[in-house]
Amino acid sequence: MIGSFVLLNCKKNREKEVMMQLKKIPEIKEIQCLTGPYDILIKVESPTIEELNETITWKIRKISDVRTTYTLKINEEATDCKDDN
Template structure:
């Protein structure tokens, strides 16, 4: 099991909309709107690193409301 935390910057005013979309994805276990440099903190779990890569490239990066991400993989 691979656990990662993804910090996200969204388009202005889209934080909650993005959070709801993310929470509907099976890989997303938790998501929070936060204040500061980032707009969302998202906890993701996948079976493998390859699955995590596919999740980020095929789902996250295709969401136009997400402007930037930073991924931290838990060890």
């Protein structure tokens, strides 16, 4: 699977509505509400980079209350960060 974290900036006081729309997208595996310059962090997974790009471009960015997105592609995922030593 190809994964990305996407930071979203929403229209003022529309975070809950955006989160409800995001829950309908099967490629989204995690949704977190944040404080700071971004409102929401999501983890997106797709079988190919093309499908990942389509999900971000045509599903996430098309939500009317999403103002901006910032995408961070995952190059390698550590399943267990703790060392046994």
